[in-house]
Amino acid sequence: MIEKTDALPLARTAALEARARKVIPCVTQTASKRPDAYAPGRFPTYIARGQGSHVWDVDGNEYIDCLMALGPVLLGYCYPPVDRAIAEQLARGIVFSRPTALEVEVAELLVEMVPGAEAVRFLKGGAEANSAALRMARAYTGREVVLICGYRGWHDQWAVLRNSPGIPHALSSLTDGFAMNDLSSLERALEAHPGQVAAVMIDPVARYAPELGFLEGTLELAHRHGALLIFDEIVTGFRLARGGAQEHYGVQADMAVYAKAIANGMPLAAVTGPRDVVAAGNAISLTYGDEALSLAAAKATLTAQLREDVSGHIWRVGRALVKGLAEAIDATGAPFELGAIPPMPSFVETETFQGEPLSEADRRRAWVFLLAELARRGVITRRNTTLLPSYSHTDDDVAHVVAAFGEAFADLVQLLRTGSLADRVADSPEPSFRRL
Numbered sequence: 562m563i564e565k566t567d568a569l570p571l572a573r574t575a576a577l578e579a580r581a582r583k584v585i586p587c588v589t590q591t592a593s594k595r596p597d598a599y600a601p602g603r604f605p606t607y608i609a610r611g612q613g614s615h616v617w618d619v620d621g622n623e624y625i626d627c628l629m630a631l632g633p634v635l636l637g638y639c640y641p642p643v644d645r646a647i648a649e650q651l652a653r654g655i656v657f658s659r660p661t662a663l664e665v666e667v668a669e670l671l672v673e674m675v676p677g678a679e680a681v682r683f684l685k686g687g688a689e690a691n692s693a694a695l696r697m698a699r700a701y702t703g704r705e706v707v708l709i710c711g712y713r714g715w716h717d718q719w720a721v722l723r724n725s726p727g728i729p730h731a732l733s734s735l736t737d738g739f740a741m742n743d744l745s746s747l748e749r750a751l752e753a754h755p756g757q758v759a760a761v762m763i764d765p766v767a768r769y770a771p772e773l774g775f776l777e778g779t780l781e782l783a784h785r786h787g788a789l790l791i792f793d794e795i796v797t798g799f800r801l802a803r804g805g806a807q808e809h810y811g812v813q814a815d816m817a818v819y820a821k822a823i824a825n826g827m828p829l830a831a832v833t834g835p836r837d838v839v840a841a842g843n844a845i846s847l848t849y850g851d852e853a854l855s856l857a858a859a860k861a862t863l864t865a866q867l868r869e870d871v872s873g874h875i876w877r878v879g880r881a882l883v884k885g886l887a888e889a890i891d892a893t894g895a896p897f898e899l900g901a902i903p904p905m906p907s908f909v910e911t912e913t914f915q916g917e918p919l920s921e922a923d924r925r926r927a928w929v930f931l932l933a934e935l936a937r938r939g940v941i942t943r944r945n946t947t948l949l950p951s952y953s954h955t956d957d958d959v960a961h962v963v964a965a966f967g968e969a970f971a972d973l974v975q976l977l978r979t980g981s982l983a984d985r986v987a988d989s990p991e992p993s994f995r996r997l
């Protein structure tokens with residue numbers, strides 16, 4: 562049982578953060594992990610180790626992790642069969658001058674599990690795998706434009722819609738966006754680029770679940786305009802079902818992209834699709850595509866999926882979490898709402914409290930307060946996020962998380978009612994990284 566503390570001891574955290582700020586301008590490499598978007602001084606930054614669904618920070622504080630490394634750790638930290646597979650491969654070697662049998666074995670497993678997968682390419686990260694899928698689609702269709710809904714990663718092609726500095730303007734004419742659950746916005750985007758769209762790319766579930774018929778409609782519209790439909794299954798893959806969102810929703814895209822949960826945290830990504838489409842990207846080449854530790858982890862992770870009902874457990878845990886949090890929100894009137902689906906529920910702020918608008922500053926303060934209160938009760942989450950339960954989360958974990966949220970909600974609501982939140986939380990962090 563994790564005990565509630567009055568104030569988290571975070572001396573080592575503070576010292577490391579100070580050192581990081583001198584040598585890493587963004588403090589840490591993943592935007593969603595940057596400390597300023599949490600509760601500075603009252604929230605862990607550096608993790609020392611994990612086990613199952615729990616992690617310990619560098620100051621020795623223990624937490625239940627509701628994010629699981631932002632999705633990759635689907636089975637749990639230090640999941641024995643995966644760690645054993647990595648250790649055994651480590652004793653043999655990491656990467657060689659020639660491929661290993663693992664590359665063939667993991668590709669065969671994916672072909673067995675993923676709808677529509679005849680052929681597979683391996684990459685290292687989600688943005689990279691999305692870029693590879695787009696290269697294949699462009700080569701296959703002879704077209705250049707891509708239409709995207711949702712976050713695809715940091716690469717220029719994806720970040721051009723976010724106006725990040727350093728991206729050539731020329732790319733913006735090749736990328737257009739459309740909105741989730743709005744087929745007419747996709748139709749307009751397709752009509753704006755007649756005969757030019759190589760691919761329509763979407764993550765089937767993000768902050769919102771797809772409405773009935775939306776994914777089918779996306780497929781139909783893409784095909785009517787001669788474009789391929791690519792599902793970014795980087796979060797949904799292996800989480801919603803063994804065959805990801807394609808299996809869960811019964812909609813088969815032309816290609817699918819996997820990354821996060823494929824190797825329980827080791828850096829591996831994959832693009833799957835028909836043989837001729839995947840072969841159109843044969844010029845794609847990377848030194849680490851056949852790196853054997855990640856492939857050994859993927860083999861063990863996918864084998865666990867074939868033997869055990871991993872996604873069934875994640876649905877059950879997710880349902881219990883959603884039920885408990887929804888009841889806590891109802892009971893307290895806290896300004897938050899849940900969305901999407903139980904294996905990946907979104908947990909976001911509302912713009913009003915008791916029928917009155919909440920200022921942006923108060924919404925930020927509410928998050929700082931909530932995150933700090935959750936951390937001292939041993940729970941890690943982040944602002945406006947998707948909660949990502951794992952195969953290792955237990956009923957006790959859910960009960961603890963729900964109780965922690967309930968207490969923190971009640972205290973927050975009291976502060977909002979009395980107009981004293983700003984007295985308790987003077988600071989307000991930078992807006993957290995949002996996946997558009």
Ligand SMILES: Cc1ncc(COP(=O)(O)O)c(C=O)c1O
Pocket residue numbers: 631686687688689691712713714715764793795796820
């Ligand atoms: C749906 C989706 N696509 C792509 C990416 C990018 O993956 P990576 O950060 O591994 O490049 C992410 C990362 O969060 C994601 O959630």
